[in-house]
Amino acid sequence: xxxxxxxxxxxxxxxxxxxxxxxxxxxxxxxxxxxxxxxxxxxxxxxxxxxxxxxxxxxxxxxxxxxxxxxxxxxxxxxxxxxxxxxxxxxxxxxxxxxxxxxxxxxxxxxxxxxxxxxxxxxxxxxxxxxxxxxxxxxxxxxxxxxxxxxxxxxxxxxxxxxxxxxxxxxxxxxxxxxxxxxxxxxxxxxxxxxxxxxxxxxxxxxxxxxxxxxxxxxxxxxxxxxxxxxxxxxxxxxxxxxxxxxxxxxxxxxxxxxxxxxxxxxxxxxxxxxxxxxxxxxxxxxxxxxxxxxxxxxxxxxxxxxxxxxxxxxxxxxxxxxxxxxxxxxxxxxxxxxxxxxxxxxxxxxxxxxxxxxxxxxxxxxxxxxxxxxxxxxxxxxxxxxxx
Numbered sequence: 001x002x003x004x005x006x007x008x009x010x011x012x013x014x015x016x017x018x019x020x021x022x023x024x025x026x027x028x029x030x031x032x033x034x035x036x037x038x039x040x041x042x043x044x045x046x047x048x049x050x051x052x053x054x055x056x057x058x059x060x061x062x063x064x065x066x067x068x069x070x071x072x073x074x075x076x077x078x079x080x081x082x083x084x085x086x087x088x089x090x091x092x093x094x095x096x097x098x099x100x101x102x103x104x105x106x107x108x109x110x111x112x113x114x115x116x117x118x119x120x121x122x123x124x125x126x127x128x129x130x131x132x133x134x135x136x137x138x139x140x141x142x143x144x145x146x147x148x149x150x151x152x153x154x155x156x157x158x159x160x161x162x163x164x165x166x167x168x169x170x171x172x173x174x175x176x177x178x179x180x181x182x183x184x185x186x187x188x189x190x191x192x193x194x195x196x197x198x199x200x201x202x203x204x205x206x207x208x209x210x211x212x213x214x215x216x217x218x219x220x221x222x223x224x225x226x227x228x229x230x231x232x233x234x235x236x237x238x239x240x241x242x243x244x245x246x247x248x249x250x251x252x253x254x255x256x257x258x259x260x261x262x263x264x265x266x267x268x269x270x271x272x273x274x275x276x277x278x279x280x281x282x283x284x285x286x287x288x289x290x291x292x293x294x295x296x297x298x299x300x301x302x303x304x305x306x307x308x309x310x311x312x313x314x315x316x317x318x319x320x321x322x323x324x325x326x327x328x329x330x331x332x333x334x335x336x337x338x339x340x341x342x343x344x345x346x347x348x349x350x351x352x353x354x355x356x357x358x359x360x361x362x363x364x365x366x367x368x369x370x371x372x373x374x375x376x377x378x379x380x381x382x383x384x385x386x387x388x389x
C-alpha cells in the first residue's frame with residue numbers, strides 16, 4: 001500500500017467503524033426497549049426504554065452496571081450534561097473524597113432535601129470543587145444545601161475509607177498490595193499508611209484456608225501499637241491464612257499480641273459461633289453477626305458485574321421474608337438497591353443453591369451465576385529468568 005493510498009484507507013476504515021458503532025448502539029437501544037413481560041418467543045417492543053433494560057446488556061456483555069447505563073444513555077438520552085474525570089489520583093485519597101461526598105449527600109437527604117440522592121451528590125461534588133463550600137463545616141454544608149442563601153464559617157472533618165489488606169503486609173512479611181473495594185489495588189506502603197490512621201475504623205478479620213477462601217470472619221476491638229486516631233469511620237479488613245495465624249499466635253510480633261490473641265480465640269470458637277448464625281430463622285432482620293458474615297463472604301454486591309462493596313449494600317432475602325423466607329446464611333446475601341429492584345420490580349428471579357452462590361434469571365432468558373471471590377488471591381512469584389535484553 002503506497003503512501004498516497006494509506007490516508008484514503010484510514011478514512012474508509014473510520015467510516016466503517018462509525019457505521020458499525022451506530023449499528024451496535026441501535027441494538028443496545030433495542031434491547032433497552034424490549035418488554036420484560038413478553039414471552040421469549042414474542043417480539044415485545046415498547047415505545048421507550050425500560051428501567052432495567054441496561055441490566056440485560058451488562059449481563060450479556062459482562063459489563064459493569066455503570067458502563068451499561070452509560071452506553072444506554074448515549075444511545076437513547078444525550079442530555080448535554082458535563083462529565084468531570086481525573087486521572088493519576090492516589091486511590092486512598094480518591095476513595096476518601098467520594099466517601100465524604102456520599103455521607104454529606106445522605107445527611108442532607110435525611111435532613112429533608114427534596115432532591116434525588118444522585119443529584120445531591122452532584123451538588124456536593126460541585127460545591128466542594130468550585131469553592132462554594134469553602135470554610136463551611138459539615139452541618140453548615142448541609143444547611144447550605146437545604147437553604148442556598150446560608151453563608152457561615154467552619155471546617156470539615158477527615159473521612160475514613162474501607163481498606164482490605166493481608167496481615168502479613170502490615171507485618172512487613174510481604175509487599176502484597178491492599179485493596180480499596182470498588183477502586184482497586186493499593187500499593188503496600190500506601191496501604192500501611194492508610195491503616196495507620198484509621199484507629200477509629202471498624203476492624204474486621206477474615207481467616208482463610210490454603211486456597212485463600214474464607215473459613216471465618218468477625219470483628220476485633222483490639223488495635224496494634226502505633227495506630228493513630230486520624231480519620232473518622234471506615235473499615236479495616238485483615239486477611240490471614242489459618243496456618244500463619246497459628247505461627248503468629250505461638251510467637252506474636254511486637255505490638256500485635258492483643259490482636260493476634262483475639263483472632264486466635266475467635267478462630268477456635270468459630271464452629272460454635274457459626275451454629276448461632278442460623279439459630280433465629282424467624283427474625284425479621286439478620287443479627288449483626290449474620291450480617292457481617294455474609295458481607296465478608298460475598299465481598300461485593302452479588303448482582304452481575306456490580307463491584308459495590310458489601311458494606312454499602314443491603315441484606316437481601318433470596319426468598320422474600322414476607323413469603324416465608326428464613327433469616328439464615330443460605331437465604332441471605334448482599335445486593336445494592338438497584339439489583340434488589342431487579343428482583344422485586346424488574347422481573348428477574350434469584351436463587352441461592354448453596355450459601356454464597358447466587359443464580360440470576362433475566363426476563364430475556366439469560367442465566368448468570370455469581371459468588372464471592374477468594375479473600376486472598378495467590379500472586380505470581382517474580383520470575384528469576386529475565387528475558388535476554
